[in-house]
Amino acid sequence: MERLVGLVLLAGELLLTCGAEMYRVEETIERMGLAAGFVQVEGFATPTGLFISLHAPNGRVYTRVRRIRQTYNKLSTIAEVNSISRAFSDGSMTIQEVHDELERLSKETAPESLGRQLIGGAGAMAFTMIFGGNWFEGIIAGMTGAMVLVLVSWLGRHPVPKVLQAATGGIFAAAVIMGLSRILAIHPDLTTLGAVMVMTPGVAMTTAIRDLLSGELLSGLSRSAEALSVTVAIATGVAIVLTLGGR
């Protein structure tokens, strides 16, 4: 029983740290708990913490709390935990198999290869062009965006708050592009916009409103706070450079 409680908790924790929606976390906990033989399962997920309470048939109640300290976006883990939990409730996966799979996923660290950041740069390029930049500006924004991603992921490995990471990224992107716009014929505003887009919390902003509209008030508010603080930080970084650069 103790072991099953641990498994349910681990699955919930993996989902939360990888950026799943609250209802998915709660639904998965419920599905796995019922499949494991508990008679009543309560799960309560917030972006910063997870609470579960499992009622065993013999009347014992197991309650666990897990604090979630850092989150990042890793949709592949969400997809895998989702299919594991479904296979477990179908009965096509044993407890031992579920345990091994979840342990493997929790040890998997986020791979940060240079290729990943270069492809991220393509996102920055696409954004500059969506907002009306030409190919040349897109390529400059893409290269700067890739460098911003390298910088931010390097900062992310040290105990630097998210807000400070975003501000540093903003300063870096604006400085590089301001410098380049002195020698190259590029539109600095559009190009900076694309380069910083790789950091903007677009997902947090949409899920925040989505949570609020569907009645998940707690996670809606905390996600809007996250989105707001990161956006302010990026803009502050850019504004510092623009002010110092005399514009």
Added chain:
Amino acid sequence: MLVQALIGFIGATAFAYIYRVPTRQLPYAGIVGSLGHVIFLLMRDKWGEVGGVFLAATMVAFFSEVLARRRRQPVLVFLIPAVIPLVPGAKAYLTMLSFLQDDYTGALVSFISTVLLAGAVAAGIIIASSLFRIYSRAKHVRR
């Protein structure tokens, strides 16, 4: 338009890669994203920006739900990268930048349009996924 469709595809695929979508699902996320961007561009002149984003988000959410069921993946895998080109992240950033540069009128204008656009995206997603939930529940009950 073809160039814009390609840009939408590149953007959505690149963001799908940043968010670590399973590799085999990457092209599907890209196609849905490209579709959303094209629908937005087509409808923008007729319905205005907010209406265009609303329709595009609804269609993106609809196709993400269809794909999620077909390919047995969580909806998020397709939905998040595909709505990224529609989400007013850039507008939000411009709002903050205008505030910091003492341009309060410009900041308010882009603030209001940010809120409306984000609301349109969220409303589109909620409507499409609620319809899907009602539909799948109805199918479940009938069995």
